[in-house]
Amino acid sequence: MxxxxxxxxxxxxxxxxxxxxxxxxxxxxxxxxxxVAAVVADLIRDLGGEPLTQQQVAAFQSSNARLDRNRLRxxxxxxWLLRDSWFTNRQQFSKRALNFLVDGLTESAKLTPAPNxxxxxxxxxxxxxxxxxxxxxxxxxxxxxQAQDRLSTLDTAERQRVMTAARAAEERxxxxxxxxxxxxxxxxxxxxxxx
Amino acid sequence: MLPTDRFPLITERGHRLxxxxxxxxxxxxxTHRGYNRLTAEGLRRAxxxxxxxxxxxxxxxxxxVPDWLAGFVERCFREVPIYRRLGPPGALSAVEGxxxxxxxxxxxxxREPWAFLPDSQSLDGLIVYNTSGTTGxxxxxxxxxxxxxxxxxxxxxxxxxHNITLEGGPERVAVALVCFQKRTYTYATVSALLDxxxxxxxxxxxxxxxxxxxxxxxxxxxxxxxxxxxxxxFAELAKLPLAAQPKALVSTAMTLTPAWRESLxxxxxxxxxxxxxxxxxxxxAVGSDFRNLENFGSLSGYTLLQPRLYVEILNEDGSACAPxxxxxxxxxxxxxxxLPLLRYRTGDFATLEFRxxxxxxxxxxAGLPLLVGLEGRSPVVFRARDGQPVNNVDVSxxxxxxxxxxxxxxxxxxxxxxLGLRGTxxxxxxxxxxxxxxxxxxxxxxxxxxxxxxxxQYTADLPKEAIEQNGK
Numbered sequence: 001m002x003x004x005x006x007x008x009x010x011x012x013x014x015x016x017x018x019x020x021x022x023x024x025x026x027x028x029x030x031x032x033x034x035x036v037a038a039v040v041a042d043l044i045r046d047l048g049g050e051p052l053t054q055q056q057v058a059a060f061q062s063s064n065a066r067l068d069r070n071r072l073r074x075x076x077x078x079x080w081l082l083r084d085s086w087f088t089n090r091q092q093f094s095k096r097a098l099n100f101l102v103d104g105l106t107e108s109a110k111l112t113p114a115p116n117x118x119x120x121x122x123x124x125x126x127x128x129x130x131x132x133x134x135x136x137x138x139x140x141x142x143x144x145x146q147a148q149d150r151l152s153t154l155d156t157a158e159r160q161r162v163m164t165a166a167r168a169a170e171e172r173x174x175x176x177x178x179x180x181x182x183x184x185x186x187x188x189x190x191x192x193x194x195x
Numbered sequence: 196m197l198p199t200d201r202f203p204l205i206t207e208r209g210h211r212l213x214x215x216x217x218x219x220x221x222x223x224x225x226t227h228r229g230y231n232r233l234t235a236e237g238l239r240r241a242x243x244x245x246x247x248x249x250x251x252x253x254x255x256x257x258x259x260v261p262d263w264l265a266g267f268v269e270r271c272f273r274e275v276p277i278y279r280r281l282g283p284p285g286a287l288s289a290v291e292g293x294x295x296x297x298x299x300x301x302x303x304x305x306r307e308p309w310a311f312l313p314d315s316q317s318l319d320g321l322i323v324y325n326t327s328g329t330t331g332x333x334x335x336x337x338x339x340x341x342x343x344x345x346x347x348x349x350x351x352x353x354x355x356x357h358n359i360t361l362e363g364g365p366e367r368v369a370v371a372l373v374c375f376q377k378r379t380y381t382y383a384t385v386s387a388l389l390d391x392x393x394x395x396x397x398x399x400x401x402x403x404x405x406x407x408x409x410x411x412x413x414x415x416x417x418x419x420x421x422x423x424x425x426x427x428x429f430a431e432l433a434k435l436p437l438a439a440q441p442k443a444l445v446s447t448a449m450t451l452t453p454a455w456r457e458s459l460x461x462x463x464x465x466x467x468x469x470x471x472x473x474x475x476x477x478x479x480a481v482g483s484d485f486r487n488l489e490n491f492g493s494l495s496g497y498t499l500l501q502p503r504l505y506v507e508i509l510n511e512d513g514s515a516c517a518p519x520x521x522x523x524x525x526x527x528x529x530x531x532x533x534l535p536l537l538r539y540r541t542g543d544f545a546t547l548e549f550r551x552x553x554x555x556x557x558x559x560x561a562g563l564p565l566l567v568g569l570e571g572r573s574p575v576v577f578r579a580r581d582g583q584p585v586n587n588v589d590v591s592x593x594x595x596x597x598x599x600x601x602x603x604x605x606x607x608x609x610x611x612x613x614l615g616l617r618g619t620x621x622x623x624x625x626x627x628x629x630x631x632x633x634x635x636x637x638x639x640x641x642x643x644x645x646x647x648x649x650x651x652q653y654t655a656d657l658p659k660e661a662i663e664q665n666g667k
Binding site for chain 2: 024025028029030031032033063065066069070073113114115169172173175176177179180183184187
């Protein structure tokens with residue numbers, strides 16, 4: 001984050017304008033529309049990188065929708081972001097970008113549905129800052145401390161939101177399980193076999 | 196004093212019929228008191244649903260989705276935990292996005308039935324229906340008396356496709372559900388949906404009656420409009436000296452072979468109708484008699500019943516089968532607000548045909564989707580050590596309470612059994628339950644189920660005694 005990158009607003013605006021194609025369903029097995037590895041390969045080439053190895057391609061292929069669907073969707077959104085001319089013009093970010101796409105999105109994908117990084121202003125800012133950080137950059141006009149602080153604040157707030165939602169969901173699940181147990185007990189009583 | 200605690204909508208005439216059924220001289224030893232907690236709102240909804248069934252047949256073309264589905268999917272992703280976790284659908288059109296959504300199956304429902312409830316769904320009046328699960332996944336189905344009330348118009352719609360009217364009425368029994376099992380719950384009820392008509396569930400196993408002859412006496416006195424059951428229970432029913440001719444026999448839950456259907460039709464002098472139904476979705480489709488129309492070779496066609504149930508046929512990898520290509524029946528929608536289904540794999544296999552010509556012939560909309568060659572769950576009759584038949588349903592019941600997520604029971608030609616279990620829990624209890632059922636000398640080995648594939652729950656190498664023969 002020692003190097004100044006583009007203005008944050010150019011990245012958040014780009015995310016807000018993410019085309020539908022990058023929000024389409026990733027290819028998982030034989031279902032889904034978008035071959036994510038191909039999109040990544042095109043991006044890395046445009047950033048000045050080499051063709052992907054088989055091992056690198058494998059990181060973007062899966063048939064397990066439950067495990068990988070949201071991560072691969074987030075990879076697609078991030079590809080759109082990194083395709084910005086500020087990055088492609090410099091021809092120096094391909095390695096870091098690829099590492100970020102392979103390893104840097106798993107945690108975010110576990111917490112947040114990919115479309116939120118397009119639809120929600122805070123998440124747009126968070127993904128933009130995460131990308132810059134992964135490429136060793138900070139938003140233009142910010143100090144290193146400001147950039148780190150803001151990224152950490154966004155991350156903490158999102159974790160709080162996710163935890164609150166998870167608590168509410170668990171509370172509801174508990175309430176349903178309690179009702180199910182009550183009903184099962186009542187039913188057992190009603191179905192007591194007549195001797 | 197009306198029993199409104201058990202029957203909120205019962206009338207004096209309904210009560211008279213209920214007493215007659217419960218106190219009948221030849222009645223079986225009912226295992227428990229029936230109840231029907233349908234509410235006035237549920238009655239109104241069921242009547243509206245009955246009208247909808249008449250005027251809104253389910254129609255779409257291959258690769259299209261019906262209009263209501265986009266809103267349904269959107270609500271699922273907004274309100275239903277198990278779908279919300281997947282993240283919202285893609286930004287493509289509802290059609291394309293829909294076909295790329297991940298599928299769900301019984302293992303999801305088995306693991307966390309509560310995750311299928313929409314956030315806004317009230318829990319008042321919740322009913323939990325436990326089922327042994329014919330594919331080996333025991334399930335807790337969450338439902339409601341008013342939801343169960345919708346089965347009646349669906350049954351009437353199924354009968355209507357064969358020009359049969361289920362009338363009901365306060366002086367008569369509309370439906371007798373016959374089982375033939377070692378043990379099952381039996382009861383008598385009346386229903387406002389059948390104009391205070393009666394419904395009895397009886398077990399034809401002679402042990403459940405004061406006198407085996409009472410089975411025919413009771414049913415002859417009741418003269419139910421229709422019988423519902425499965426091929427095994429109808430085999431037993433066929434042995435009884437029944438005087439009255441029912442309007443129809445409705446067979447569910449197991450494969451009904453054409454030969455056995457014809458044999459039953461000759462025996463009872465009425466149509467025998469196969470209803471494709473499952474606990475998760477209720478009645479889905481009804482076997483149609485195409486014998487005098489365009490036929491599908493030796494296969495039967497099933498007409499879909501529910502206006503808001505979308506049916507796909509999928510390959511193992513989740514891709515769509517072409518029309519006429521065989522694959523797994525997969526459901527979206529349904530009428531149970533506690534269980535909205537989204538691309539739910541049923542474990543049953545069929546092809547989907549779009550028969551415009553046939554649709555017109557049946558007075559239905561062109562583009563009528565029909566399930567063809569439905570491969571349901573075949574009935575299996577095992578043999579106990581003493582040679583007595585053991586119905587697969589009895590095995591399901593014996594193992595129902597055990598912590599087994601999935602199993603397969605196979606009987607070899609020498610009579611020995613092999614139980615395949617998913618996981619290691621419940622082995623000891625399963626052994627005890629099966630030896631109780633088959634006899635203490637029964638040879639039984641227990642092995643682990645290896646793959647994650649769907650298992651065929653019951654298989655046997657025994658010389659095939661066709662179910663048809665059981666009725667003779």
